[in-house]
Amino acid sequence: MSATHDGEPIPVFFLSDSTGISAETMGNALLLHFPDHRFERTLIPFITTPDDAREVVRRIDATMESGVTPLVFATAALDDVRHELVKTRAPLIDFFDMHMQQVEAILGTRGARTPARLHGVGDVKRYNARMQAVEYAIEHDDGQSVRSLDKADVILVAPSRCGKTPTTMYLALQHGLRVANYPLIDDDFTSADLPRPIGHLADRCFGLITSAARLCAVRSERRPDSTYASLRQCTYELKRAEALYRAHDLPIIDSSAKSVEEMSTLILQVLARRSHPAH
Amino acid sequence: MSATHDGEPIPVFFLSDSTGISAETMGNALLLHFPDHRFERTLIPFITTPDDAREVVRRIDATMESGVTPLVFATAALDDVRHELVKTRAPLIDFFDMHMQQVEAILGTRGARTPARLHGVGDVKRYNARMQAVEYAIEHDDGQSVRSLDKADVILVAPSRCGKTPTTMYLALQHGLRVANYPLIDDDFTSADLPRPIGHLADRCFGLITSAARLCAVRSERRPDSTYASLRQCTYELKRAEALYRAHDLPIIDSSAKSVEEMSTLILQVLARRSHPAH
Incomplete structure (x- = not known):
């Protein structure tokens, strides 16, 4: 399993139960450090049900059949969505879960973990x-x-x-x-x-x-x-x-x-x- | 050491060697899950030298003297800046380093780790x-x-x-x-x-x-x-x-x-x- 084929762009997926803007922002901040690689970016926003998530996993795993490991960046706040997403065979770079645990530990309280809608109407x-x-x-x-x-x-x-x-x-x-x-x-x-x-x-x-x-x-x-x-x-x-x-x-x-x-x-x-x- | 005093807002710092937009985006995506807490946000962008970073650490550590643990979100790509920032007594939530390592492992190559400027003129x-x-x-x-x-x-x-x-x-x-x-x-x-x-x-x-x-x-x-x-x-x-x-x-x-x-x-x-x- 190799991450890159000569000349072939590496598939990149941004997954979110909301707009995906956070996943894209952070993911692109990292990809910027690899100017010699070509990436083919796909945003999959609004993954709000386990069924949606399973469909996304099927789609990502299908890209692996050609022997390319995609990069998968996720910011899903919904536990049942994330539990499905982590089943992908691709390594998942989860901006949410681990950092959420860090914040919860510092604040000494559990976060809501409802759909976040940082980029929703909100306030x-x-x-x-x-x-x-x-x-x-x-x-x-x-x-x-x-x-x-x-x-x-x-x-x-x-x-x-x-x-x-x-x-x-x-x-x-x-x-x-x-x-x-x-x-x-x-x-x-x-x-x-x-x-x-x-x-x-x-x-x-x-x-x-x-x-x-x-x-x-x-x-x-x-x-x-x-x-x-x-x-x-x-x-x-x-x-x-x-x-x-x-x-x-x-x-x-x-x-x-x-x-x-x-x-x-x-x-x-x-x-x-x-x-x-x-x- | 307690994370929150009744009624007092919790200091939140967003640190970056660039605009800090990524750190703010991801940090705020997490804070949204704690609607019962009040936060006092401070963005410290353009931390580009170890001296800048030491000054920032002094400022953050000073807030800890009142017994409040601040939340510190960072996205510093520069190794020598990050090496100073991690010296803070506050727990540092680093969106960059660990995820960079994940991406590097998947791509099988080391990232540039120069100032990122995702929100610079770039392309x-x-x-x-x-x-x-x-x-x-x-x-x-x-x-x-x-x-x-x-x-x-x-x-x-x-x-x-x-x-x-x-x-x-x-x-x-x-x-x-x-x-x-x-x-x-x-x-x-x-x-x-x-x-x-x-x-x-x-x-x-x-x-x-x-x-x-x-x-x-x-x-x-x-x-x-x-x-x-x-x-x-x-x-x-x-x-x-x-x-x-x-x-x-x-x-x-x-x-x-x-x-x-x-x-x-x-x-x-x-x-x-x-x-x-x-x-």
């Missing part, structure tokens, strides 16, 4: 806040509306095409923050003040920068050979924007080599430090 | 596709633009306020799918055909429904006491919408008790089945 109030945050973000995308900017938890400020919008959406959707974004234009650089609509809101503004080369590349995709996309213009806007951020003490996030998740994490860290100044 | 092509998908989603939100609808991977169709927009954003941001959404209005119910702009695109349309009571509640928040929000109007629109979906064989997703993550997972399942009809 309705929190869920609705997330949905409203998405609406708020869309209304306030790219400075479209300056109405109720003072209700923003976070305002992302930057020249056009520095990555404001996806970061805005991520913070809204995943963290329920009301995020507005405000595009800086040439007119905003004639004064040392922040633009009027956000002038009194510096306490919640974050300044985004990127590299001139990257900004030039991104803008050129939209408007090739324009002044707007020229390296000279990009360099100018970034330099002036950064000076403005520094003058007003805005936290500066460099988006040039960072993902929306990384930028969002940095922003959340600043917010956390502000609400718990001790750390 | 630039895939990352850029996600960012472009967010732009596409915003341009095509709520039927704003019917231009390039034929480039959509998915079109969500529904009466107003059935949850199209957040699901659209989630699929775009997390999965890089180009998702448009199309609001059904009364005029669309006068014909048995799909609305003209999506008439030839039924193969990628998904119909959303919800319960009339829920739709009425959501609409009433926006426009109280309007015909638009009335139970009668909501019932009518949902009934006609569902009939339209059925007539054109659209997959139907009921959003009434489902999160955006759950709806997205169902949609992804349909897409996966279509591209691999065997399963």
Whole structure:
């Protein structure tokens, strides 16, 4: 029994009694460390009955008949589902059971072990806040509306095409923050003040920068050979924007080599430090 | 040493050499099973040096002086960081090390164990596709633009306020799918055909429904006491919408008790089945 055939991708299964997002997240975090292997990923979510589980086991075991050992990542909270899943001939990497036992030991109490629905509606109030945050973000995308900017938890400020919008959406959707974004234009650089609509809101503004080369590349995709996309213009806007951020003490996030998740994490860290100044 | 003091929340730490999103996802999936406990969560991301790690251990150990055992979830891929983190007096729930060993055993090769950056930019092509998908989603939100609808991977169709927009954003941001959404209005119910702009695109349309009571509640928040929000109007629109979906064989997703993550997972399942009809 060998784990890999030359050139053949290794089957990977993510199993869950819920969406499988946790199993995928953790499983992919591990697979990232094997860049030389090819994987063929299959998500099997919503395995909620022993019958479902037996069917899944049949499917996984069938892949073993070709002599390939698949990787099977599972996060099933339901005992009767998990009892069936462990019957697979493939080795099962269970993110739930052992860690659940660790948490139970530390807390000195047994966990509910009902279907978890971490990614379900769950806390309705929190869920609705997330949905409203998405609406708020869309209304306030790219400075479209300056109405109720003072209700923003976070305002992302930057020249056009520095990555404001996806970061805005991520913070809204995943963290329920009301995020507005405000595009800086040439007119905003004639004064040392922040633009009027956000002038009194510096306490919640974050300044985004990127590299001139990257900004030039991104803008050129939209408007090739324009002044707007020229390296000279990009360099100018970034330099002036950064000076403005520094003058007003805005936290500066460099988006040039960072993902929306990384930028969002940095922003959340600043917010956390502000609400718990001790750390 | 007891895990919980009456009424005092239990400190929970999520530690990572990257964003900590994996540690939070898995940790929260476990904590969900202890609804009677209160937790005070602290994310400590970007622990990239042994010095950082020692500082984190000091901070965690300090919380133990009050006699409370914190829960510490970690996903550090860097060996020298992890070697410091395990020195904490608190029990460490390590999502990485043991499972990494399991994967290494199955694949018969050692993982890279460099900083993982699952939530980093990573595969630039895939990352850029996600960012472009967010732009596409915003341009095509709520039927704003019917231009390039034929480039959509998915079109969500529904009466107003059935949850199209957040699901659209989630699929775009997390999965890089180009998702448009199309609001059904009364005029669309006068014909048995799909609305003209999506008439030839039924193969990628998904119909959303919800319960009339829920739709009425959501609409009433926006426009109280309007015909638009009335139970009668909501019932009518949902009934006609569902009939339209059925007539054109659209997959139907009921959003009434489902999160955006759950709806997205169902949609992804349909897409996966279509591209691999065997399963």
